[in-house]
Amino acid sequence: MKSDKAEAIEHEQPTRDLLHAAGLRATAPRQAVLELLLSASRPLSHSEVVEHLGTELWDQATLYRNLIKLVEVGIARVASEVGGVRRYEASARQGGHAANVHPHFVCTACGGVTCLPGVRLVADTPQSAPAVFQQPALEIQVHGRCDTCVSEA
Numbered sequence: 001m002k003s004d005k006a007e008a009i010e011h012e013q014p015t016r017d018l019l020h021a022a023g024l025r026a027t028a029p030r031q032a033v034l035e036l037l038l039s040a041s042r043p044l045s046h047s048e049v050v051e052h053l054g055t056e057l058w059d060q061a062t063l064y065r066n067l068i069k070l071v072e073v074g075i076a077r078v079a080s081e082v083g084g085v086r087r088y089e090a091s092a093r094q095g096g097h098a099a100n101v102h103p104h105f106v107c108t109a110c111g112g113v114t115c116l117p118g119v120r121l122v123a124d125t126p127q128s129a130p131a132v133f134q135q136p137a138l139e140i141q142v143h144g145r146c147d148t149c150v151s152e153a
């Protein structure tokens with residue numbers, strides 16, 4: 001069991017460094033939330049985070065506080081807000097799946113959100129493009145019906 005423990009600690013290191021670099025204490029729930037966002041392949045809502053990490057010790061409120069904290073310091077960002085549900089992802093700088101600011105596909109039928117990392121919105125003449133194009137918090141959403149909903153229709 002000794003080696004298991006060493007592995008676990010090694011695994012936690014990057015999240016700890018990221019938190020420290022952002023001026024946050026690397027508490028266990030904070031590391032776990034960040035780890036989850038970094039390993040996720042799509043943005044996660046608060047309830048999905050609770051589904052993955054929720055315990056008696058780490059209740060909804062604890063996880064929510066930590067999620068918000070990560071957004072406050074810029075480690076995570078709100079990737080989409082559909083129907084009042086915010087979904088979060090690790091921000092570009094942290095090397096999460098969001099290696100660049102990418103659009104998100106939102107299914108208008110089931111509300112599912114997926115990343116479109118291969119799709120980029122490029123301004124032909126960046127000088128004349130609105131300043132919003134330069135913002136890392138830029139939110140681009142593509143609406144339509146996902147494959148599942150199309151095939152069920």
Ligand SMILES: [Zn+2]
Pocket residue numbers: 107108109110111112145146147148149150
């Ligand atoms: Zn759908």
Ligand SMILES: [Zn+2]
Pocket residue numbers: 042043079089097098102103104114115116
């Ligand atoms: Zn994404």
